[in-house]
Amino acid sequence: MSAPYILVLFYSRNGSTSEMARQIARGIEQGGLEARLRTVPAISAECEAVAPAIPDEGAMYASLDDLKNCSGLALGSPTRFGNMAAPLKYFLDGTSNLWLTGALVGKPAGVFTSTASLHGGQESTLLSMLLPLMHHGMLVTGLPYSESALLHTTAGGTPYGPSHHAGADGKRGLDEHEIALCRALGQRLATIARKLESNRG
Template sequence: MEQKIKILVLFYGYGSIVSLAKEIAKGAEEEGAEVKLRKVKEYFPQEIVEKFHIPVTSNQDIQEISLDDLRWADGLALGSPTRFGNMAGSLKIFLDSTIELWTKGELYGKPVTFFTEASTIHGGHESTILTMSTYAYHFGMIIVPIGYAIPEISSSTTGGGPYGATHLGSKPEVDEKEAKIARFQGKRLVQVSRKLKG
């Protein structure tokens, strides 16, 4: 009997980035994977959370990430909203804390894919994914883009592209095209993980 592929969907953020993470997880499950959905810790001080009305309760049902979750996974989907064209600081802090995995080569050869959201079309969708991908290069991971494999990627006027699933945050909800792209990305990650593990 074939062993189930284990996929970790890890993100920082609230609202639409959580929706994208859940769609990627759903796609991975539809492809037969066992999936863990995890978030990174919020590092904003309480006064910033209150001042800018950050909806920290919107992902309370999701467990925080541990290094063992990364060890467990056969493949990883990594997501963050864009912060000035880069990943959010909370995700960067967590990734910087994974040096123990790096020194032991524990993520070497594992496939990884990326997703993001930004408020404007040119607000950093691609650059945020590219900045997250530098982590994978240093860990020797295998980057899994989605290319133009489904028509929604080239026909979407909102989010999604060859780099990965995205959401155009000027509208509150992830639309059906964005959701379909995210589910496809989850399936693609499982397919590649299965081939590499097999």
């Protein structure tokens, strides 16, 4: 049996969500677990893959086994009209077998997003991303207000999960509060997953 890991599963178009994923992965590792970064391929309007079979750079594409065998999940997407991007939704729509077998029941999960505008639907996107995870029986972990960055941020950050204001050109980097909240989610997921794993043993 492989060592326990948290799956950081994301879709990123311009790199902001990918950078959030890396910061969350750092938090997971600070929390004592392996972080497994995975992405999903872009799709066309006809829901067909339009990306290469293997990514040219960055994280590998996720498999259902990556999801099935994880000890926890961080799920990230840019906002598309207040909802997750189609490629990520397309991947999640293909997880029916995991639902039928209860493979994800009782595992901790959190969500994260990035938007071009400050009020571009961050919270509605995060909430919509939680819905399929709740159907899978996962344990939702947000960010408590004991995370001081939530009280001081002037850009991204919500109790539903980390968020980032990337700017209209998508080039605004993560600020110190956004980074702190990404890492906090990673640590939180790792801590909870480790406790749950020890209880199963």
